[in-house]
Each structure stands twice: as structure tokens, then as C-alpha cells.
Amino acid sequence: MRVALFVPCYMDAFEPEVGIATLNLLRRFGVDPEYPFDQTCCGQPMVNSGCHDEAKATEELFVRNFTGFDHIVVPSGSCVHQIRCHMTAVEQTEAVQQVRQRTCDLVEFLHDVLKVDGFPWAEFSHKVSYHNNCNALRGIFHGSMSERREASYSKPLSLLRMVKGVTLVEKARPDECCGFGGAFSVFEPAVSVKMGQDKVRDHAAAGADYVVSADSSCMLHQKGCADRLGLPLRFRHIAQILNGDRA
Amino acid sequence: MSEGPRLDSDGLPALLHRELRAGDDGGARDSLGGRLTHGEATSRPLRPPTPEPQPRGAVLHRHRPVDHDEAAQRFIDAPRHEKMHDERLWDLRQKRDRQMHAIPEWEALRDLASTVKQHTLAHLDEYLEQFEAQAVANGIHVHWARDGAEHNTVVHGILADHGARRLIKSKSMLTEETGLRHYLAGVGIEVVETDLGERIQQLDDEAPSHIVVPAVHKLRSDVAEVFARTLGTDPGNDDVHYLAEQQREKTRPVILEADAGMTGANFAVAETGTFVVCTNEGNADLSANVPPLHIASIGIEKLIPRIADLGVFIRLLSRSALGSPITQYTSHFRGPRHGGEMHVVLVDNGRSARLGEPQFWQSLKCIRCGACMNTCPVYRRSGGLSYGATYSGPIGLILDPTFDRRRYSTLPFASTLNGSCTNVCPVKINIHEQIFAWRKVLAKSHDIGTAKQGLMKAAGAILAHPALYRAAIAAADSALKVLPAFLVANPLNSWTRGRDMPAPPRETFHQWHHRTDGGRKQAP
Amino acid sequence: MSSRDTILSAVRANRPAGPHPLPELPIFPLDDSGDRVAFFRQSLEGMGGRSWIGKAVDAVGALFPQAKVIASLVPEIAGNRDMTAETRPRDLADIDVAVVRAAFGVAETGSVLLIDQALVVNAVAYLAQHLLVVLEPWNIMLTMKEAYQRPEFHQQRYASFHTGPSATADIEGILIHGAQGVRSLTVLFPES
Numbered sequence: 022m023r024v025a026l027f028v029p030c031y032m033d034a035f036e037p038e039v040g041i042a043t044l045n046l047l048r049r050f051g052v053d054p055e056y057p058f059d060q061t062c063c064g065q066p067m068v069n070s071g072c073h074d075e076a077k078a079t080e081e082l083f084v085r086n087f088t089g090f091d092h093i094v095v096p097s098g099s100c101v102h103q104i105r106c107h108m109t110a111v112e113q114t115e116a117v118q119q120v121r122q123r124t125c126d127l128v129e130f131l132h133d134v135l136k137v138d139g140f141p142w143a144e145f146s147h148k149v150s151y152h153n154n155c156n157a158l159r160g161i162f163h164g165s166m167s168e169r170r171e172a173s174y175s176k177p178l179s180l181l182r183m184v185k186g187v188t189l190v191e192k193a194r195p196d197e198c199c200g201f202g203g204a205f206s207v208f209e210p211a212v213s214v215k216m217g218q219d220k221v222r223d224h225a226a227a228g229a230d231y232v233v234s235a236d237s238s239c240m241l242h243q244k245g246c247a248d249r250l251g252l253p254l255r256f257r258h259i260a261q262i263l264n265g266d267r268a
Numbered sequence: 269m270s271e272g273p274r275l276d277s278d279g280l281p282a283l284l285h286r287e288l289r290a291g292d293d294g295g296a297r298d299s300l301g302g303r304l305t306h307g308e309a310t311s312r313p314l315r316p317p318t319p320e321p322q323p324r325g326a327v328l329h330r331h332r333p334v335d336h337d338e339a340a341q342r343f344i345d346a347p348r349h350e351k352m353h354d355e356r357l358w359d360l361r362q363k364r365d366r367q368m369h370a371i372p373e374w375e376a377l378r379d380l381a382s383t384v385k386q387h388t389l390a391h392l393d394e395y396l397e398q399f400e401a402q403a404v405a406n407g408i409h410v411h412w413a414r415d416g417a418e419h420n421t422v423v424h425g426i427l428a429d430h431g432a433r434r435l436i437k438s439k440s441m442l443t444e445e446t447g448l449r450h451y452l453a454g455v456g457i458e459v460v461e462t463d464l465g466e467r468i469q470q471l472d473d474e475a476p477s478h479i480v481v482p483a484v485h486k487l488r489s490d491v492a493e494v495f496a497r498t499l500g501t502d503p504g505n506d507d508v509h510y511l512a513e514q515q516r517e518k519t520r521p522v523i524l525e526a527d528a529g530m531t532g533a534n535f536a537v538a539e540t541g542t543f544v545v546c547t548n549e550g551n552a553d554l555s556a557n558v559p560p561l562h563i564a565s566i567g568i569e570k571l572i573p574r575i576a577d578l579g580v581f582i583r584l585l586s587r588s589a590l591g592s593p594i595t596q597y598t599s600h601f602r603g604p605r606h607g608g609e610m611h612v613v614l615v616d617n618g619r620s621a622r623l624g625e626p627q628f629w630q631s632l633k634c635i636r637c638g639a640c641m642n643t644c645p646v647y648r649r650s651g652g653l654s655y656g657a658t659y660s661g662p663i664g665l666i667l668d669p670t671f672d673r674r675r676y677s678t679l680p681f682a683s684t685l686n687g688s689c690t691n692v693c694p695v696k697i698n699i700h701e702q703i704f705a706w707r708k709v710l711a712k713s714h715d716i717g718t719a720k721q722g723l724m725k726a727a728g729a730i731l732a733h734p735a736l737y738r739a740a741i742a743a744a745d746s747a748l749k750v751l752p753a754f755l756v757a758n759p760l761n762s763w764t765r766g767r768d769m770p771a772p773p774r775e776t777f778h779q780w781h782h783r784t785d786g787g788r789k790q791a792p
Numbered sequence: 793m794s795s796r797d798t799i800l801s802a803v804r805a806n807r808p809a810g811p812h813p814l815p816e817l818p819i820f821p822l823d824d825s826g827d828r829v830a831f832f833r834q835s836l837e838g839m840g841g842r843s844w845i846g847k848a849v850d851a852v853g854a855l856f857p858q859a860k861v862i863a864s865l866v867p868e869i870a871g872n873r874d875m876t877a878e879t880r881p882r883d884l885a886d887i888d889v890a891v892v893r894a895a896f897g898v899a900e901t902g903s904v905l906l907i908d909q910a911l912v913v914n915a916v917a918y919l920a921q922h923l924l925v926v927l928e929p930w931n932i933m934l935t936m937k938e939a940y941q942r943p944e945f946h947q948q949r950y951a952s953f954h955t956g957p958s959a960t961a962d963i964e965g966i967l968i969h970g971a972q973g974v975r976s977l978t979v980l981f982p983e984s
């Protein structure tokens with residue numbers, strides 16, 4: 022099984038420790054992913070703004086980097102949603118379609134491919150509020166959605182429940198968007214900030230010490246809001262918890 | 269935690285804005301004293317904090333696109349209004365969820381409603397002809413209007429033929445589209461809206477901010493001010509029962525003396541030539557049944573094939589809109605009443621053109637329930653008037669650009685693309701995918717603004733070339749200029765308006781991987 | 793070309809591709825626990841309506857002791873205001889209580905169907921201050937789907953489901969009965 026690791030651009034720059042945790046976590050399960058060195062970005066920043074033509078060369082580079090792998094693992098549901106559902110500026114050759122189909126998010130890879138049944142090295146004795154990235158939830162179906170009449174499930178929560186010590190807290194509006202939204206966060210700052218403030222206040226009101234998510238982008242935004250409001254919330258990627266970070 | 273939201277001590281889902289929790293609000297109760305929650309009622313009392321003036325909607329310029337963010341900021345800066353608006357519409361969403369959970373076949377009903385609408389739209393010419401033939405056979409006069417202007421002329425013509433000077437009307441988004449009220453005022457016809465919320469908006473000379481609850485952005489103090497100014501009520505009395513009763517008393521004589529009544533329609537049934545109007549106040553039935561002349565304006569997309577199909581749509585409409593099993597009144601008009609005259613105006617106004625757009629024709633399935641607005645976190649925090657358009661919220665983002673591409677070119681960007689709208693839509697319109705598709709269309713035609721497009725072009729060029737990209741982010745301060753493009757590289761520095769910046773990178777993952785050979789050789 | 797023909801030809805030219813067949817409408821079961829009247833009353837109560845079981849002749853006196861002007865459109869209850877098909881709607885504005893017979897009821901929602909034939913003048917059901925609707929206990933459809941199989945929708949010029957009274961919550965979500973139409977709706981199940 023040839024596995025590649027894609028570390029999204031914002032994570033590469035702002036959250037390198039999440040990439041490291043992802044790499045180490047995969048190695049704990051006997052998967053040693055390759056890291057194609059010319060990787061940059063999945064194209065989402067441009068595509069999210071409607072600029073598909075402007076994303077074409079970036080998408081082509083992505084496909085060149087990741088052709089030939091059985092799985093391309095990404096610690097971001099949002100980037101996976103872009104690659105799987107929206108990477109259409111690049112010509113849809115067989116290779117491109119294969120790359121798109123073989124790209125999966127870390128949670129999916131652990132839950133659906135490796136079908137892991139425990140993280141014996143992990144312990145996280147804190148109150149955790151889990152944040153669903155909207156692309157991960159409603160785009161690649163990490164869990165059931167509150168708007169739909171469907172059986173309740175959650176892939177990330179079923180993984181977190183295997184970690185010793187984790188106490189999951191329930192917040193109001195559990196799957197409401199936090200207002201990041203890519204380009205939305207800069208072109209609609211009024212509502213973006215308000216949504217972010219409401220979200221972090223909700224985490225805090227539910228008694229959370231830590232906010233955990235499978236996407237760093239939402240958490241960059243939420244952390245910015247929480248810091249500005251002076252809320253004592255800490256933010257961790259699910260990879261860090263599953264890899265054994267204690268705090 | 270994903271099993272359900274946190275509950276408050278009243279057993280209902282926790283409030284985000286706890287400061288709004290109130291005691292008894294005097295709302296209607298059942299015979300045992302239990303709180304009733306049908307119609308657009310909240311499921312628990314909410315009370316706004318201290319008074320503040322009502323924030324107004326988007327400032328419109330003739331040649332400039334709507335600045336949604338600017339209007340949204342003013343709405344958010346009126347926290348009393350914003351919090352009530354957010355909590356009240358979220359409450360409607362939760363009432364909707366409770367109705368959904370009570371119906372095991374909910375998702376099957378949505379599938380059916382979507383399929384019936386798709387079928388109808390794909391055979392719309394046949395169903396329109398069938399509807400017309402049936403309606404005419406029942407004694408209804410049927411008119412056709414290509415656009416809003418023609419619709420207004422047709423309505424004026426019917427009124428003029430009858431010498432009608434006083435028109436009462438129930439709420440209709442179509443007549444908002446065509447600007448009918450404004451037009452009729454110009455030709456000397458007095459128009460009075462009979463829906464309470466719409467009447468409030470008419471008296472305040474404001475457009476409806478929501479397609480189902482038109483004055484939802486207003487607080488009781490705002491209504492008291494409007495009524496005092498226009499109806500002569502006591503400016504110091506903002507008791508909601510007082511305000512509603514005053515409006516009833518002052519509207520009743522107008523209803524009794526009107527020469528003509530107008531309604532819209534929620535559905536038009538081809539099989540029988542029937543049109544169906546759903547209201548909670550009964551005002552459409554008064555408008556239709558008291559004056560001798562009834563005119564109904566109906567968009568051509570309102571067609572459904574069979575009476576039996578109503579068994580699907582009526583079950584979904586009010587449950588989705590308000591979380592109420594049905595509207596108080598669901599009225600089926602099949603022909604003029606004894607001694608009365610009935611006219612139907614079938615209006616196109618851009619609908620037939622949209623039918624031919626493969627990416628967007630499914631938006632014609634819309635039954636105007638407003639569920640997408642209630643669930644939309646952006647709409648709830650910005651208010652419907654911030655969109656500066658007839659239709660606001662998610663459905664507005666995909667309808668408005670079809671009316672005026674330049675003016676509404678910014679609206680598809682007033683969304684986080686979170687997808688909740690698509691999930692609540694009772695006719696399964698892929699709303700957030702259409703918002704996404706609109707962005708692509710607008711970028712292709714260079715309607716998204718040169719600054720934004722230039723930024724994306726620059727970002728795309730850097731991200732497509734690993735060497736350029738690595739060089740650009742090699743130093744901390746330059747990394748912040750290009751990375752991530754959507755986060756920092758904007759001329760407005762809008763990120764820091766309410767958020768702290770993330771700490772600049774010390775070492776990228778890429779550098780770490782290079783330095784340590786992927787962690788195999790750790791630095792001492 | 794007329795507007796009609798312009799619109800129809802545009803619709804024809806822009807017809808979406810694909811077969812898009814019309815679906816059959818399946819039957820979804822609903823359990824009324826064997827007591828349909830109780831189920832109906834519970835649904836009605838949730839929509840702000842009331843119900844009353846008793847002798848028809850006693851109903852108005854028991855429910856509306858203050859009422860002065862009563863228009864009855866059912867033979868078993870006496871009123872004091874006559875109505876014919878020629879009565880102008882505006883002359884109905886002083887009615888305190890209107891009594892009408894429902895074509896049938898719907899348990900799923902607590903609705904009653906009022907038809908023009910029974911109303912004589914449609915507006916009476918909205919201009920009266922209170923509405924009393926006579927519904928025979930055997931005459932309740934279980935679901936909306938069943939309701940729409942009824943012949944009234946193919947025969948009557950006007951047919952309206954009333955589910956509780958006129959209601960609004962357009963100001964701050966506070967529920968008020970009697971927005972524009974009747975202030976209360978009571979369903980009378982007559983006992984012989």
C-alpha cells in the first residue's frame with residue numbers, strides 16, 4: 022500500500038505540528054507515508070472564490086505530485102472536499118479522476134480504511150468540544166447532520182471516544198458553521214467574526230477547555246476570535262489527540 | 269455530543285443568547301395553560317434587552333454592487349436586534365427539526381416533492397396549458413405577463429375595468445418582484461397589505477426582510493414607533509397584543525370597503541385549475557372573499573400536476589417554514605364565488621429563461637418556505653434587508669443575480685457554503701452548490717471585482733510553482749503576505765477586525781521534513 | 793406574438809433535458825392508536841383550536857354566553873342572523889359567532905375543510921369573531937394524503953382547511969389569536 026501525505030498550505034505554514042502528529046500517528050499504525058516534496062495547495066483558495074481558471078495550474082501540480090498512490094491522506098476534511106468534489110478546472114483524465122477518488126481525510130482513513138479500534142498510547146484528560154468543519158460534515162459526511170432525519174453517527178467522535186480521559190461536552194447549535202468559509206472570512210468580515218465569536222462563546226459556555234477539530238482552518242479563525250475575546254480556550258487538531266498529546 | 273444539542277433548564281435546546289430568556293410573554297395558551305407554538309410563534313419567551321434604534325438595510329447605488337458586509341456590520345452593531353433575530357429564527361429552525369423527527373417518511377417526502385417539481389418543470393408548457401384550460405372552464409379569467417412591468421399593467425387594467433380604487437392584498441413575493449405596490453400608487457390606486465408583518469413593512473416603507481415573516485428584523489419598539497407614526501397608536505405602548513389588535517381594528521374597515529382583493533399562490537394545480545393559498549392570519553381569504561373582485565398573481569413555476577400532489581407539499585410547507593404541522597388556513601380556489609369575479613395572472617419574469625440554465629433551473633422548484641433563511645447563519649446575523657434585494661438569504665443568493673447580475677454580483681459571496689440550506693430545503697434544491705456555481709459564472713464573466721480576481725490570479729500563480737511558493741513563504745513576514753491567500757492577502761486587512769492573527773510560522777512542516785528527513789533524524 | 797405564446801414557446805425551448813417521470817405517491821402509515829377523535833382533538837389543540845363534545849343545541853350557549861349576533865348555517869343550531877347567497881360580505885362584520893358544518897376533518901393536523909356550498913358566503917368564516925364548526929366524529933380522514941382523495945377538491949369552487957383560529961406571531965414571535973380572521977375556532981362533535 023503506497024500512501025502519500027498532503028499537508029495543506031495553511032497547515033504547512035501555521036500548524037506544522039499537526040502535520041508532524043499526522044505523520045507519527047500513521048506510523049504508529051504501520052503506515053509510513055511518502056511526502057511528495059513539490060506539494061503546495063489543493064486550489065481551494067481560488068476555487069472557493071469562483072476563480073477556477075486561476076486554480077487550474079495549482080490543480081495540475083497537485084495531480085502531478087500525487088499520481089500513483091493508493092491513498093492520499095490529508096488532515097483536513099475541507100481540502101479533501103475540494104479535491105474530491107470541486108477539482109474540476111484540471112482536465113479530467115483517468116489519472117486525475119483516480120487521484121481525486123483516492124484522496125481521503127485522516128479521519129476517514131483511520132475509520133474507514135484502517136478501521137482502527139483503539140489508541141492505547143493516547144490519553145487526553147480534558148473537557149473537549151468537537152467542532153465539525155462544514156465541508157467535512159456536509160461535504161464528505163463525517164457524521165450525521167442535524168438538518169436531516171438520519172441515524173446518528175460521527176466518525177471523528179467515534180475515534181475520540183477511544184481515547185482515555187476525553188470528556189465530550191455538548192454545545193448549543195452543535196453543527197452550526199463557525200463563519201470561517203475561506204474567502205468569506207476576509208470579504209464578509211462582519212458576519213464572519215460574529216459567527217466566530219458566537220461559536221467560541223458556545224464552546225466556553227458548554228464548559229470546554231479544548232476545542233478539537235479535524236480541520237485547522239476553522240480553528241485558526243476561532244482561535245483568533247477567542248484570543249480577541251480573552252476566552253481561555255485551547256485548540257487542537259484531532260491528529261494531535263489521537264497521536265497521544267496530553268495537552 | 270452529536271446526538272443532540274445541549275438542553276436548558278426549560279427542557280428546550282440551550283439558548284446561545286441567554287440574556288434573552290424571559291418569563292411569560294403573554295402568548296396564546298391551550299386549555300390546560302400550556303404554551304402553544306403553532307404558526308410562527310417562538311417555542312419559549314424571548315425578551316430583548318435595552319432599547320436601540322432599528323438598523324436599516326443595504327444602501328443601494330445605481331451602478332455599484334450591493335455591499336452586504338457594510339449593512340451586516342450595522343445590523344450586528346445593533347446587538348438587541350441581531351440577537352433577537354438570530355435566536356428567533358434559530359428557534360423556527362428547531363421547531364422545524366422537531367416536526368421532521370415526528371415524521372418517519374420525512375426524507376422520502378422531500379424526494380417526492382423534488383421529483384414532482386422536476387417533472388412539472390420539465391413539462392411546464394403542457395401543465396400551463398392544462399391549468400389555463402381548466403381555470404377558464406371554471407370561470408376564471410386567465411392573463412399572461414412576460415415580465416414585472418407587463419404584470420403591473422395587466423393588474424392595473426383589470427382594476428381600471430372595474431373602476432376599482434381601493435385594493436387589499438395578501439403577501440406575495442411575486443408582487444414584491446414586480447414592484448406592484450409602488451406602481452399602483454403611481455396610478456392613484458390605494459393598496460393596503462393585510463398580513464400583519466407585511467403591513468408593518470408597508471407602513472414603514474421597507475421591503476419584507478424575510479419571505480415568510482416579513483418584519484422579523486423589527487422589535488416591538490420599532491413596530492410601536494411605526495404604528496404611532498402612521499396609525500396614530502399610543503407611542504408609549506409597545507405591548508404586542510395592543511399593537512396587533514390596533515392593526516386589526518384599523519384594517520377591518522379597509523377590508524370591508526375594498527373594491528378588489530389580491531393574493532399570490534403557493535401552488536397552482538393543472539389537473540383542476542385550482543390555486544392554493546396558505547396563510548396563518550386568514551388575510552388572504554379576507555382579501556379574496558370580501559371584495560367582489562379577486563386577482564391572483566402566480567409565477568409560472570408554481571404549477572404542480574395533481575390535487576393528490578398537495579398531500580406531499582402541504583405536509584412539507586409549514587413544517588419546513590415555521591415548524592408548524594400546517595398553516596392555519598390552506599385555501600383552494602377553483603373558481604369565482606357566487607356574484608364575484610376571479611382573475612389569474614401567470615407571470616414569467618425571468619423564469620422561462622432560468623429553465624434553460626442547466627446549473628440553475630432547479631432553483632425553480634422553490635416553494636418559498638424560508639427554511640433556508642432560518643437555518644442560514646449568515647442571514648440570521650445580517651438580517652434580510654442587508655441583501656438589498658427582493659429575495660434574501662440562501663435562496664436569494666441564487667435568484668437575485670438572475671434579475672440583475674451586476675448589482676447582485678456580491679451576493680453569492682455572502683455565504684460560507686456550509687450546506688445547511690440544502691439540507692433543510694423541502695424540495696431538495698442544491699442551494700449551496702448553486703451559490704458555488706454562481707461564483708464560477710461571475711468570475712468567468714469578470715463580475716467579481718478586479719481586486720478579488722487579481723488577488724486570486726496572483727495566488728494561483730504562486731501556488732502552482734513550488735519554487736516560487738517556497739521562496740515566498742521562506743521568511744515569516746513574507747509568508748504572511750501570501751499565505752494562505754484567502755486569510756491574509758487582502759487589501760482591507762479585514763481579518764484583524766475582530767480576530768487576532770495566528771502566530772507567524774517558526775518553521776514550516778516542509779522545512780521540518782527537510783531538516784529531519786521526515787522525523788527520522790531529530791535535531792539534537 | 794401574444795405574451796401567452798411568447799412564454800409558452802420560451803418554456804418549450806428551454807425544457808430541461810431528461811425524462812423526469814411523474815412519481816407515484818406512496819401511502820405512509822400513521823397510527824392514531826385506534827381513537828381518531830382523540831387524535832384529531834390533540835392535533836387541533838396544538839394549533840390553537842378547541843373542541844367540544846355535547847348536544848348541538850347547547851353548544852352556543854355553553855361556549856359563547858356573551859354572543860349577541862349568531863349566524864348559523866346548520867339546521868340543528870338556531871341563529872339570529874339570516875344569510876343567503878346574496879348577502880354582501882361587508883354586512884357580516886358584526887357577527888359574533890358563525891356556525892358552519894365541516895365537509896370533513898383531518899386527524900393528522902386537526903384541520904376541518906370548509907366549502908363554499910356550506911359557507912353560503914365564504915367571508916363569514918373570516919369576518920365573524922368566533923367560529924363554531926360542526927364535525928361528525930365518523931367524518932375524519934386520517935392523513936392529508938387521504939384528505940386529498942376527497943371529491944370536494946374537484947367539485948367546490950372554494951374549499952379551505954381551517955386549522956385552529958387566525959394567528960400571527962409577526963412581532964417578536966409572540967403568538968396572538970385573531971390576527972385578521974376569527975379569534976377562536978371550536979370544533980363541535982355533536983352528541984345525539
